[in-house]
Amino acid sequence: MTKAIFQMEIVMRRRLVILAALGIFLTIILEGALFPSIGHVLGSVNVSKGVANLLGGADWATLKGWFKVEVFAITAPFVVAGIAITAAATTIAGEEEDRILALVLASPVPRKTLVLAKAYAVICLTVFLTFITWLSLLLGTAIAGGGLSALKLAAQSLHLGFLGLALGMLALAVSAFSGQKSIAAGVASVIAILMYLINGFAPVLSAISWMKYFSFFYYYTASDPLSTGVNWGYIFVLAGCAVFFIVVACWGFQRRDLRG
């Protein structure tokens, strides 16, 4: 039963995820190809500290800095998190709005099983996108002339994947609670953008510096995984939040009436 729901979820989302993976792959390959000719020129541009924080350090001169700015600062997190949020928001609330879920739940499918199967599918899709990102980075690095270790790229990709999972599971929880796709996607997206801005401006605005700990982006970037490797403490925080949201999703979905 769980396997069937999981497989259906994968079938329904595969086109979206394959297109996103292709987009990430092409972007990173292009970035790798552009670095030798553009990176050194951009490397001398001075930007304010706040903007530099939002842009992952704004160091275009090195390949590490180049990938931080061009891939890990905006593009990759928003594609991976965006797909995770979209898939998670659509998975329960979307099917509920489309009046599919009534037939599914009239079968002997426990609501908790349904939520877990769908969460598992979103996790697998996110892991797939993260893996494609890492593979693309390996190829992009080779094209750019090398210089970044596969392990460090894997570390940053791992942080990226868990960032996507935390935000995706947040969308799943709202989806399970509200039964409304637009609310689930909207709430998770707004929170993601706020977290991104908080993490970017917290180092330069002392009034909000304490808020950085509430931003998933802090646990994604603060330890600089591309230089220092995996920070398991931060991964634990992101994974813990994802698990918490799954528990909330199960709890919320079991207690409410199906809409429509």
Next chain:
Amino acid sequence: MYRLPMKAVIQTDKLTKDYGAGRGVFALDLEVMQGEIFGFLGPNGSGKTTTMRVLLGLIKATSGTASVLSVSLEQSLSVRGRIGYLAGDFGLYPKLTGHHLLKYFAQISGGNMTRVEELKEVFAADLDTPVRELSSGNRQKIGLIQAMMGSPELLILDEPITGLDPLVQSRFHQLLLQEKKDGHTVFLSSHTLSEVERVADKVGILRQGRLVVVDSLENLRSVALQSLEIDFITLPSLAVFKALPEIKDISLDGSLMRLTFSGSPDSIIKALSHYQIRTLHSKETDLENVFLRYYAGDEK
């Protein structure tokens, strides 16, 4: 031949789902027996779908209790594999074909697809085209196959003939009668009487969330008003007919008498036998008037 005593497959006791502002179902006492086809009638918004959704655990009752297949609603997950359900307004994954969808529903319900081919032929269903390319009637056929393919002990069908052509409707009703022969129970909602009249043993009429009557079709027919139109050769005495207790309304226009009555026509026929008659037209016994009477709230 010894017959097993009938048991209640659906039983509700003061079941209430209150959405506020008078919407929902209230204090519903219902009993649907095994092997019975129960027609659940009522206008749009009367609470038929709400009742079915409560029975399936899709929404929670505000108060009251209910059991399905002898199991309380709280435990009903364990018997859902023995129930076939067709929602009134359902959706299907648009990119998938009927075959793919039915396989999915068989997997999650733990059922089998042994009847799919038989049902496909009965309904002349297209199971090889993606759902998004099908007409609403063809989607309805997939929904019906989905509900019936596992030969469930209880079928809960919400407006099942929506979008079906008359031929398929007729085949579907034959299938329901076969389900009944097999000892299965059907709980069928409709807002049209003609459908229920064809197959149901018992009818419950719901109005504004309250059950206003539950009775067998035979009993409902016995109180249904019937009409006669008689063209006399020899003029009758109106007073003779007015004195008959079965007659509810009567008029005489020249040689043409129109009357409505309930119950047996025996005394009317006997009274008519004293006169020469040119023509006599009887309107077929029809529950429509009973139905409309309850709908309109006139329960006299």
